[in-house]
Amino acid sequence: MYSLKQLKFKFYAHGPKTIFLLIWLGLNIFLFAYDYYQYDTAAKYTYLRKIVKQGLPFARGSAACLNLNCALIVLCVCRNFLSVIHNSEYCPRVIRRLINHNLALHKLCAWSIVLHTIIHTLAHTFNVEFGVSFFKLEPIAAPDGTSNELEQANFVDKKDTVYTVLFGTVGGMTGVIIDVCLFLMVTSSIKIVRRSFFEVFWFTHHLFIVFFICLLCHASGQMIKSLEEPRCIVDSSGAEWCNYFCDNYIKIDAKVPDENLCANLKFKGPGYLNYSKSYWWVGVPLIIYAIDRIIRWTRRFNPAVVYKAIEHPGPCLELRMRKKGWKQQAGQYVFLQCSELSLFEWHPFTLTSAPEENYLSVHIRKSGDWTGALLKTVGKHSKAKTTKEGKNAELNFHVAVDGPYGTPSDDIFKYKTTVLIGAGVGVTPYASILKSVWYKLKSGNYNFGVNKIYFYWLCSDASVFGWFTSVIKEVVNELKELDCSNYLEVRPHLTRFNNDKDMMENVAMNMDSEEDAITSLPGVQTRFGRPNWFKDFVAIGQENEGNDIGVFFCGPAILSESLDKACSLANAELEEQNSNSMFFYNKENF
Amino acid sequence: MRKVQNQPPGTILWGYWANTMCLSGAVCLLLSSLITFHSVFATVGTKDPGTDTYWKFSAPWALLSSIAIILIEYPISKRRPKGPRRREEERPYQLELRIVHLVYYSKVFRHYIARFVLYIVLVAPLVLSFPCLLSVIFVFFGSCLYFFAGIVKQEMWHPGWADKTQKVLKELAPPSQPPPRLQDTVVANPVAR
Numbered sequence A: 001m002y003s004l005k006q007l008k009f010k011f012y013a014h015g016p017k018t019i020f021l022l023i024w025l026g027l028n029i030f031l032f033a034y035d036y037y038q039y040d041t042a043a044k045y046t047y048l049r050k051i052v053k054q055g056l057p058f059a060r061g062s063a064a065c066l067n068l069n070c071a072l073i074v075l076c077v078c079r080n081f082l083s084v085i086h087n088s089e090y091c092p093r094v095i096r097r098l099i100n101h102n103l104a105l106h107k108l109c110a111w112s113i114v115l116h117t118i119i120h121t122l123a124h125t126f127n128v129e130f131g132v133s134f135f136k137l138e139p140i141a142a143p144d145g146t147s148n149e150l151e152q153a154n155f156v157d158k159k160d161t162v163y164t165v166l167f168g169t170v171g172g173m174t175g176v177i178i179d180v181c182l183f184l185m186v187t188s189s190i191k192i193v194r195r196s197f198f199e200v201f202w203f204t205h206h207l208f209i210v211f212f213i214c215l216l217c218h219a220s221g222q223m224i225k226s227l228e229e230p231r232c233i234v235d236s237s238g239a240e241w242c243n244y245f246c247d248n249y250i251k252i253d254a255k256v257p258d259e260n261l262c263a264n265l266k267f268k269g270p271g272y273l274n275y276s277k278s279y280w281w282v283g284v285p286l287i288i289y290a291i292d293r294i295i296r297w298t299r300r301f302n303p304a305v306v307y308k309a310i311e312h313p314g315p316c317l318e319l320r321m322r323k324k325g326w327k328q329q330a331g332q333y334v335f336l337q338c339s340e341l342s343l344f345e346w347h348p349f350t351l352t353s354a355p356e357e358n359y360l361s362v363h364i365r366k367s368g369d370w371t372g373a374l375l376k377t378v379g380k381h382s383k384a385k386t387t388k389e390g391k392n393a394e395l396n397f398h399v400a401v402d403g404p405y406g407t408p409s410d411d412i413f414k415y416k417t418t419v420l421i422g423a424g425v426g427v428t429p430y431a432s433i434l435k436s437v438w439y440k441l442k443s444g445n446y447n448f449g450v451n452k453i454y455f456y457w458l459c460s461d462a463s464v465f466g467w468f469t470s471v472i473k474e475v476v477n478e479l480k481e482l483d484c485s486n487y488l489e490v491r492p493h494l495t496r497f498n499n500d501k502d503m504m505e506n507v508a509m510n511m512d513s514e515e516d517a518i519t520s521l522p523g524v525q526t527r528f529g530r531p532n533w534f535k536d537f538v539a540i541g542q543e544n545e546g547n548d549i550g551v552f553f554c555g556p557a558i559l560s561e562s563l564d565k566a567c568s569l570a571n572a573e574l575e576e577q578n579s580n581s582m583f584f585y586n587k588e589n590f
Numbered sequence B: 001m002r003k004v005q006n007q008p009p010g011t012i013l014w015g016y017w018a019n020t021m022c023l024s025g026a027v028c029l030l031l032s033s034l035i036t037f038h039s040v041f042a043t044v045g046t047k048d049p050g051t052d053t054y055w056k057f058s059a060p061w062a063l064l065s066s067i068a069i070i071l072i073e074y075p076i077s078k079r080r081p082k083g084p085r086r087r088e089e090e091r092p093y094q095l096e097l098r099i100v101h102l103v104y105y106s107k108v109f110r111h112y113i114a115r116f117v118l119y120i121v122l123v124a125p126l127v128l129s130f131p132c133l134l135s136v137i138f139v140f141f142g143s144c145l146y147f148f149a150g151i152v153k154q155e156m157w158h159p160g161w162a163d164k165t166q167k168v169l170k171e172l173a174p175p176s177q178p179p180p181r182l183q184d185t186v187v188a189n190p191v192a193r
Helices: A004-041 A043-053 A053-075 A079-087 A093-097 A103-135 A147-152 A160-169 A170-189 A191-196 A198-205 A209-220 A277-300 A367-388 A408-414 A423-441 A462-481 A501-509 A533-543 A557-576 B013-034 B053-071 B096-105 B112-128 B130-152 B158-172
Strands: A231-234 A242-244 A304-312 A316-322 A333-336 A345-348 A360-367 A397-405 A416-421 A452-461 A488-494 A549-555 A582-589
Touching: A004 A043, A004 A053, A004 A093, A004 A231, A004 B096, A043 A103, A053 A103, A053 A209, A053 A277, A053 A345, A079 A093, A079 A345, A079 B130, A093 A231, A103 A160, A103 A170, A103 B013, A103 B130, A160 A242, A160 B130, A170 A191, A170 A209, A170 A316, A170 A360, A170 B130, A191 A198, A191 B013, A191 B158, A209 A277, A277 A397, A277 B112, A316 A333, A316 A367, A316 A397, A345 A360, A345 A423, A360 A367, A360 A462, A367 A397, A397 A416, A408 A423, A408 A549, A408 B112, A416 A533, A423 A452, A423 A462, A423 A549, A452 A462, A462 A488, A488 A557, A501 B130, A533 A549, A533 A557, A533 A582, A549 A557, B013 B053, B013 B112, B053 B112, B053 B130
Parallel strands: A416 A452, A416 A549, A452 A488, A549 A582
Antiparallel strands: A231 A242, A304 A316, A304 A397, A316 A360, A333 A345, A333 A397
16 A cells, blocks of 8 residues: 555656546546537427437437547557657657557547447437337327427338348448447457457457548438527517527527427438537547558658678577668667568567667567568578678668657656666667667767666576677676766666576676676676665665656566556655655556 | 467467457347346337337347356466466456366367357347347357357367366376486496596
8 A cells, every 4th residue: 555655656656647537537527428418408309309318318428428539549549640749859758758658548548439339339229229119109108299290300210120220321330330340449459369469459450440431421321300400580679589499489588499389390410510520529630640651651662671680599680770861769669561571560679779870770589470480581581692692791681660659768868867677678778778878978978968877687587688788798898998887887687597507607606707697797796586676766866866767667567567666665765865866657668 | 179279389369359259249248138128128108119029038048148158258268378488368267167167178168169159049049139239240250250260270268277287197197118318328427526
């Protein structure tokens, strides 16, 4: 349990996100309540309400929320659009931190869409049932003796059955298609399916095109009939008279329609543009998304050339590429597509090259069928090239690159002290950042914002350190040469120990050596087990008194939770010690 | 027939998606069945004018079918581990469910074709019940995917604990053959030295 003080820091750390969520929730409630009230009380729906009862306001209230969430869900995945805002100089940290949670909001909107779709579908199930059953009623049972008007107001004809309404009308048919598309998209997005078989998730998710087309057409059937809008005139004395739903004019005070005054009631569908609000809500986000997709699509025509492939233990492959007009920031990520493997599959990888380097590089670990096939293809090209042109021949293998896109790591240089935590393959964004720091120091730029970097490197297997040892070692050595080793403190942790006798012997033999026995990094010693985050953070806070400390993590979600908690606890502890240091937690999301 | 854990790495296990589909479809069916019990669908106004004229059958049938499908589908099949320490995917408390043992040892519903046939039989009569129609479509999609997984991909359901039990028994069993001997080589004994 959190104490009051810890909760305060928890709210401080997650405040913007919480406020945004409250606004989103408030908007949903407001839209639902507003439309519910409108359709529950508006005089022009008096007759329709007599037929379908409460189904109408429930259906319209949930439809309003669906519109909002369908607009937001699209905006959340406009990568280039969000990247432009994220990378803007004028974008405050609060907004950037919010943008980093775009995928979480996307999922939240999706679940909200599911909930409101269920309400909307159930409400319309009742509506159709009431509408069709209405004609089975004996005339005498019709309320208020207005069966003729009720027949006019009904959205189904006498000969209709529930099945003709469902499959024979635009509203019904598009509704069924929307439900089926949503069902397929949601079931394939469940973590277990998404993580295991990304292709199923990816291809099924493209049913969103059908979903949105049907959403825009859903209301075009104009099934909900209302009484015509009243027309008003002002007489010579200045009094306003309105014809409420009939030919007779009544005084403006008489807001409630008097059925006795109305001889010829006129019912009509409201017209698509007046009735359907979907295109207002979804139109602009869809246009932005379409532009985003076009930008992404055009990038495949400017592919990067892989000129070098380096194999690391793991197995892990480093691809070095060149691309025209390439610009990046440290810690960003790209999507790669290899046309030799698949025309449609784009996979995200963190850039491991620094912005100061004249190439872009990614480290790819073999973890699935696509990465395995890519490793094989690169190996095949490499073999063919070396056989033909000799050992030092450059590769000439093309891959399409989409990006670079911003990540929370972009903010690293905005904190005076940063704690970088990379678990397993999660170390990749920090390779780029550390290299960038080295380049900055090498060029004599000592005022790039950061005074101290703590780099936690967590691996469950000693061999995994091998992926980046060369890069980190190079950075550590170069910083030492520049006499800037105080900028960086590397803390490798081996979190699992498998009774490896060779390793134990190696550690024992190299106890006094300057180089670490496991990582071979100079002046560093690998610790066994996980760090005590709370103690370490408090110590870091005390060492860097008065600084805002950014904690950046890339790795598994379970560890992220404990780090988030440790930051809040450390903040509370530091406040008790009258320290002005404060931790800000950031997590990489893909 | 290839079991789930014998599939080559990276192969899409369609049974997983079918499982999610049938489970969510069954939850929708449960909701629909409760609505079908609502008086609206049977007795709007007078003289039984509701569209679902046989609701007295369809409502309880949908309720029982949905519960049966949920019980069968809740325990998820074992996933073939891709990595050396890959965690198995299981739903909370699924191993404590008696149905897991029944499904596994009955050797019927382990086969996806049996599930396909059962679900079609369960949901087909509900096509004429308007409130259940969409849920029926959802379960139908899931069962068709089971058919595809069973016939084309030859997948079958396999619980996570089955292998563990076998492994433990294997470890406890005494060796049936003598250990292999190295031939034509002299092994130096470091202790003797």
